[in-house]
Amino acid sequence: MAESAGPAKIIDGKIYAERLHAQVTAEVARLKAEHGLTPGLAVVLVGDDPASQIYVRSKGEQSKAAGMHSATHRLAEQTTQAELLGLVAALNADPAIHGILVQLPLPKHLDERAAIAAIDPAKDVDGLTMINAGRLASGLPGLYPCTPVGCMVLLRETIGDLTGLRAVVVGRSMLVGRPVAQLLIQADCTVTVAHSRTRDLPAVCREADILVAAVGRPRMIRGDWIKPGAAVIDVGINRVPFDDPVKAAQGKTKVVGDVHFKEAAKVAAWITPAPGGVGLMTVAVLLQNTVTAAKQSVGLA
Ligand code: GUN
Secondary structure (H helix, E strand, C coil), X not given: CCCCCCCCEECCHHHHXXXXXXXXXXXXXXXXXXXXXXXXXXXXXXXXXXXHHHHHHHHHHHHHHCCCEEEEEEECCCCXXXXXXXXXXXXXXXXXXXXXXXXXXXXXXXXXXXXXXXXCHHHCCCCCCHHHHHXXXXXXXXXXXXXXXXHHHHHHHHHCCCCCCEEEEEXXXXXXXXXXXXXXXXXXXXXXXXXXXXXXXXXXXXXXXXXXXXXXXXXXXXHHHCCCXXXXXXXXXXXXXXXXXXXXXXXXXXXXXXXXXXXXXXXXXXXXXXXXXXXXXXXXXXXXXXXHHHHHHCCCC
16 A cells, blocks of 8 residues: 555544445435335344343334334343244334344353344344355355444545555454454455464464454454554443543443554554544444345345
8 A cells, every 4th residue: 555654543433434424315216216125134132131122222213214124123121032033034124124133142041043044144234144244255245243343334435446465354243343353354465363262363463465354352452463554443342440540440441442542543644543443333234234135135136
């Protein structure tokens, strides 16, 4: 990349998320007017995890704001696997629903893999079923996971063509690390997937023109791990005590990413803040996936 080293330009997720939301809203209006088709999204939340409640409320509000049909199913913590699978089966069969998302993590007694596997791949707007994960890994079109697609939108909007760049993904989760690595391969990057067992992780990260941090460890990636001029995408959402000891003593917390933002911003050319970066893209991509699923259900895509 021809970019100079820091101070980094901030990649403002709000701008790109609002733009995508506006595109989705316009497409929903067109589908309603021209085809009598209202894309419908069902979100299933089991239990009362506070972070999940916030995410699920946002998904419901934003799908309604885009003109879509929105159904949020809040199930009790003690819901059984059979009850959860029964709801997923009903949503699979519901013609008003084109997208189904089961919010993760599920309570410990429930089997996440079985719940995801029960979703009709045509309605799997989270891109987590074996069919969609396999399509992504095979380089075929499909419904792809939302946060990874959001990362790619931000990278393309800021650095444009990614061909030949060295990308390092830190984290190998099904939700982010693995799928974002696949998308970077599709974009002709040379991709390394690093994780908690990687030897000399700082040296591996220093090779990256594109560094995607998705490990879930607050501020783990330091400034001297970053190649001057790199683009840094921080997927982390970690709740930590305030730096100010008085506020920390009051039990106040704040959200930080996986990257030590202050240090990294001195070295990188581009960086996402966390919060305010890629997290904002996730819901916009979810709505876009739901529109795609709705169009595919009637042969329009
Ligand atoms: N929990 C945190 N992020 C996600 C996501 O993208 N999809 C689902 N289903 N659960 C999540």
